[in-house]
Amino acid sequence: METREQLLSELSVIEKWEKDQKGLWFWEKLTRLPFKMLDRFTPKFIQEKVGSLLDELGSFIQNGGQYLSSEQSVFQFIEKKTGREIKELADLQGVPVEEMKKVSLELGEQRKKAATIQGASTGIGGIFTLAIDIPAVLAISLKTLQEIAMIHGYDPKDKKERVFIIKCLQYSSADVVGKQAILNELSDFNNENRSREVISQLQGWREVTLAYTESFGWKKLLQMVPVAGIVFGAFANRSMVSDLAETGTMLYQKRRILERLDRDSGER
Numbered sequence: 001m002e003t004r005e006q007l008l009s010e011l012s013v014i015e016k017w018e019k020d021q022k023g024l025w026f027w028e029k030l031t032r033l034p035f036k037m038l039d040r041f042t043p044k045f046i047q048e049k050v051g052s053l054l055d056e057l058g059s060f061i062q063n064g065g066q067y068l069s070s071e072q073s074v075f076q077f078i079e080k081k082t083g084r085e086i087k088e089l090a091d092l093q094g095v096p097v098e099e100m101k102k103v104s105l106e107l108g109e110q111r112k113k114a115a116t117i118q119g120a121s122t123g124i125g126g127i128f129t130l131a132i133d134i135p136a137v138l139a140i141s142l143k144t145l146q147e148i149a150m151i152h153g154y155d156p157k158d159k160k161e162r163v164f165i166i167k168c169l170q171y172s173s174a175d176v177v178g179k180q181a182i183l184n185e186l187s188d189f190n191n192e193n194r195s196r197e198v199i200s201q202l203q204g205w206r207e208v209t210l211a212y213t214e215s216f217g218w219k220k221l222l223q224m225v226p227v228a229g230i231v232f233g234a235f236a237n238r239s240m241v242s243d244l245a246e247t248g249t250m251l252y253q254k255r256r257i258l259e260r261l262d263r264d265s266g267e268r
Contacts, residue, residue, distance in 0.1 A: 002096045004264050007257050010097055014254045021179050056135070060142060061162050067139060068156060069146040078103055078151060092153035097256055101249060104148045108245025111144045115241035116234045123233025137237055141169060141244050148248040152256050164189060164255075165248075172240075172247040186251065190259060 002010075059065035075086040078095075081103045086092060092100075115137065122133035145165045146156040154161050164186065171182045 001094060001260075002098065004261065007097065007261055007264075010101075010253065011257050011261075014250050014257070017250050018183060052135075056138065057166065061159070061166060064157065064162065067142040067146070069143050069150070071150060074147050074150045077107065077147075081106060089150065089153050089155055092151070095153075097152075097253055097260070100152050100256065101253055103151050104245070104249040104252070107147055107151065108144065108242065108249065111140060111245055112238050112242050115140050115237040119233035119235070119237030120230045121233075123229030123231070124227060125229070129229075133233065133237070137240065140237075140241055144241060144245055145169065145248045148245065148252055152252040154252070154255075164251075168248045168251050169244065171251065172244045186255070189255065 056065060056067075060067050071089070075088075078084065078086050078092075082095070082099050084091070084095065118136050118140065119133065122129040122136070142165065145168050149156050149161055149165060154164075156162055156165065167182055167186055171179055174182060
């Protein structure tokens, strides 16, 4: 197990990352302006597909829906990358956070490649294949975050963990104010009273959906042209999953580090 000094060093890296998240480029704000106009010209079946994310995310929070990941495949991945024998989540309690971070980042690289291929393949048909792309990207996103959770020793079968995952999804597409609010919500997530409070705020997944569908705004616009959408779709999906994997890794790292620091303080 790592020392207290090593944990504090890793925590400082995460806190620096959090500060870096506070800047929102002016052009990013501008890109949000055309979304309402775009929606007026978006075919109804595309709007319905985007809207269905609301129900799917709600189902994921309640029972995992169709998106629950396989523990065994994650354990095998961890064993391959670390050489440690992992048979259950409890075996991860003694794994250093640095190793968890390394495995999470390698997983993120794999998922980015999968998202790039997915975006390119569905970009062939322009905006009309976006109906296929949207649920596929959602599946990759939720799968990635669940696997990062398991790498850090948390169980996505627990409703509390699925809420944390949704908050990670929300964080990755939130603006500066939204990011700070989410960090405040997650700052004491292991406190039972705090976690129950967050779980009770099920409106959160509606906010996620709005932010998530908004993030498809430029993708809609740039995928209007068939074939050219291959490039735009590949870039958009890769960027989205890359941000998500980084967010999940950092937020789960912080959570695990704070737990170990608390435990270390309790033992002193």
